[in-house]
Amino acid sequence: MPGAEEYVPPRVRLPGLRKAVQECRGCELYRDADRAVFGEGRESARAVVVGEQPGDQEDRAGRPFVGPAGRLFDEALAEVGIDRDDVYVTNATKHFRFQRQQGKRRIHQKPSRGQVNACRPWLTAELNVVRPEVVVCLGATAAQALLGPSFRVSRQRGELIEHEGMRVLATVHPSAVLRSEDDREQRYAELVADLRVAAETLRPG
Template identity: 60%
Template sequence: MPDATRYVPPDGDLDDLREAARGCHGCDLYRHATQTVFGEGPADAQVVLVGEQPGDQEDREGHPFVGPAGRLLDRALAEAGIDRDAVYVTNAVKHFKFVERGKRRIHAQPGRTEIVACAPWFEAEMRIVRPRLVVCLGSIAAKAILGQSFRVTAQRGKLISTEEYEVIATVHPSAVLRAPDRTEAYSAFVEDLRAARSMFPTGLPGTGG
């Protein structure tokens, strides 16, 4: 199965990765997306937040989590005592997948082929950042890291150990925005982030920690 491996620099820093990712043709999503939306944050971040893929606004601006879901995430992080400037924020898939409806571009869930194709970028990010904790925002991110059998509904908020880092999975902030009871969903989301924050009782090291 084709993937992004041939586009990923064997060494270098996050800036090198980000620049190389601009030319990634590891799957077909680049054909319609405006640009690659790479991860952002300090290279020594102890916490990585990983979502599914960029949305419409992220695709246009070139930065992760800057749309409505990103604004909700910022508010929830602040309430949970996590400084966004101290964490590294990225997505499992770096290009926006969508369907056009008139003038609107509607989010379409990336398929397994696209997730696997983009995995070398996330793996390269993690080799450089080397976080203590990865927070998966939504099932796509969780399955990309923990395998297809993982279920956020069953294992949400539980600490899971891997060889490289600890993992906690929660819902994607866009799911909070779509929830019938947004207040309840938001409160539960903040509690999951507080559980992540509890791993660092003396504060998050790094920028703003």
């Protein structure tokens, strides 16, 4: 995969990056997705939240975190007192990877490590513009995109980690909470507990 680096324009702000990403051919995911889904939020956001990839609803809408997992995450943010206006949301990859089943139904498929690495220049550009106080990674794909393939969310979730001048915290993806059946309330409470750690870093003093 050639990677996205050649498609990322230098020294531009978020609007320029958002426009340029639609022309990205850094990996093959652009061929089937409706569009690239770039991050959303203010350049002055104090926190950046990184998910895995756009889902079916995000791909169709062209906006991140608008599906069921995004709505659950918004609830968790509100519960810990993080102002949604202080959050910039994005994904490790900007195109939706899926398999077609049952006619037109599109089923989420995890992006490969090569695809995540190919898309990393977009995430780097977003972080360089926003310069957040804390980065929250939702799930293993997002965490490993920033912290390396050896990182395990199961071992270090909820911990603030200093990495390349950033404070990074990893937790489970809200979609994992939605998929749980017998212990959904517990899984949600654990997500909220992790986010409280991030919320504490954003409080003055």
